[in-house]
Amino acid sequence: MSGGPMSGDRSRADSLRWTAEGSTVFFDALAGLPDGRLDEPTALPGWSGRHLLAHVAANAAALANLVHWAHTGEERPMYSSPEQRDADIAAGAARPAAELREWAARAADDLGARLAELDERQWKAHVRTAQGRTVTAEEIPWMRAREVMVHAVDLGAGVTFDDLPADFLAALIADIAAKRAAAPGPALTLTASGGGTWRIPGSGEPVPLTGTLAGLAAYLSGRGSGGVTGEAGGPPPELPRWL
Known part of the structure; x- marks a missing residue:
């Protein structure tokens, strides 16, 4: 990004x-x-x-x-x-x-x-x-x-993740996205509601997901969907816990 x-x-x-x-x-x-x-x-x-x-x-x-x-x-x-x-x-x-x-x-x-x-x-x-x-x-x-x-x-x-600094959350998302890109999993495109997009290569067509920085960080770290939604408001793919 x-x-x-x-x-x-x-x-x-x-x-x-x-x-x-x-x-x-x-x-x-x-x-x-x-x-x-x-x-x-x-x-x-x-x-x-x-x-x-x-x-x-x-x-x-x-x-x-x-x-x-x-x-x-x-x-x-x-x-x-x-x-x-x-x-x-x-x-x-x-x-x-x-x-x-x-x-x-x-x-x-x-x-x-x-x-x-x-x-x-x-x-x-x-x-x-x-x-x-x-x-x-x-x-x-x-x-x-x-x-x-x-x-x-x-x-x-x-x-909660909402209590953590926004710039830290952005760095955390980038870090986890890079590590998940090197592991098997679905292809994802994540867009933060406040700005910012991260792409994770993987299997299948990229699944577009949106959420807050806090929600995306919680989701990528395997700690709940945090309000992250896919197309038509559907749930995001499940991910294993990280850290």
Whole structure:
């Protein structure tokens, strides 16, 4: 789609700002959530609020490993293995609620401090994500922004995609659209009611879909149709969850 503030383009400064904003949104929502609610299931299959919070905490620590890699040149993967990642989340979810909350906040603060230490050369250093993608360190704050923004919605504490910044939503849609383009699925053409069009190649003739930025972001991330409609007001094709 064309450039501009709603195009989904993003800079390092954008990603750092969204990381900070997302942390505020997430931890403000968490502060209003009683400990007992953390024991209840979330919309994420098999995960309680405790698992979600442990994941957000572990993600900050994992991304700090990539910052260390960029800062020192010493290879340090996000996780030692997928199995270790799952085990860490399960163990974290079993912590007392106060300890779990403190861990998540401390890990987020530590990641922010480490990111602030990177210089221009280190921002361009190559690191490897848990999915095996080689990216520059400039991708790290975007990866974190996605986690805290989207999981603030998943927390079930009243935050919706409508509460997230419009420029972040546009960047999120562009990011998910690019990833869905590389996976099997229906061809889609998405048009935001406030402006912006994204095309996802796939099987069959492109299905035209319209919705708000928030609705399209919710739909593409596999979190409900969010008022997104197809031709003649019909429902959009179902998509698997993302992130």
